């Protein structure tokens with residue numbers, strides 16, 4: 337397979353004029369709330385198969401609030417939340433501080449920093465307004481779950497392979513003042529000067545019963561969102577042992593050195609090429625069965 341960087345060219349003409357059997361999709365799109373679904377929508381129109389989730393699941397998973405409504409309907413635990421579109425709405429009296437304020441349709445922890453975790457109404461509304469203006473989209477406010485940070489990778493290829501759970505431990509990050517997966521933590525990961533040095537444990541430090549329960553929750557999430565081939569579900573295990581799903585990433589980062597998905601695959605004894613092969617083979621198999 338020769339990877340092609342189509343960059344900013346006219347994608348529609350590109351795909352129309354270059355017969356492709358299969359597109360390995362890692363496109364995050366350009367902008368807007370449906371950006372991860374843009375390229376798959378063009379491919380659907382041209383009837384070109386692609387790896388990973390379909391247009392619908394990609395658009396849905398980028399919307400945290402809609403995803404959480406589906407999780408709730410499926411009895412999958414997810415933090416209690418409220419969506420703000422104007423910034424002057426009444427705060428739902430059921431929500432308990434601390435709360436975390438996030439743009440509803442971003443990724444890579446964009447808009448998530450230390451001041452996103454708020455302990456009173458004044459800082460909440462100030463952060464909600466700031467986020468509304470800056471990101472020009474609705475804002476989601478969630479109960480902040482203290483506990484273990486976990487992420488679960490799933491690879492499908494005829495069978496479902498749930499990879500060893502990855503735990504991200506922030507206990508060495510005290511110097512940074514940050515204690516969760518903020519934008520700075522992701523962007524400057526490993527910078528000891530800044531104190532942004534999370535420790536990765538894969539498999540996570542969990543007992544067997546917790547591991548089984550968390551994998552089950554990740555699989556249910558993958559299925560509830562209708563994901564194909566690959567996904568990564570972010571979870572916080574609360575102090576009272578409830579695995580709260582924060583979100584699902586149907587297009588997880590696949591950087592061989594820096595991304596969390598390959599970390600989990602390596603822990604399962606896979607090589608980078610194996611990850612790519614599994615995704616491709618799964619997509620081929622699915623398309624063969626459907627045609």
Ligand SMILES: Nc1ncnc2c1ncn2[C@@H]1O[C@H](COP(=O)(O)OP(=O)(O)OP(=O)(O)O)[C@@H](O)[C@H]1O
Nearest residue numbers: 415442443444445446478479480481516517570582
């Ligand atoms: N309700 C919450 N309780 C505790 N921590 C949270 C909560 N929501 C978000 N976080 C922290 O912020 C991080 C980023 O949040 P989230 O996964 O929702 O955003 P994202 O931008 O979609 O992330 P990604 O980089 O995985 O695409 C989480 O991994 C977690 O550390």
Ligand SMILES: [Mg+2]
Nearest residue numbers: 445570582583
């Ligand atoms: Mg996340």
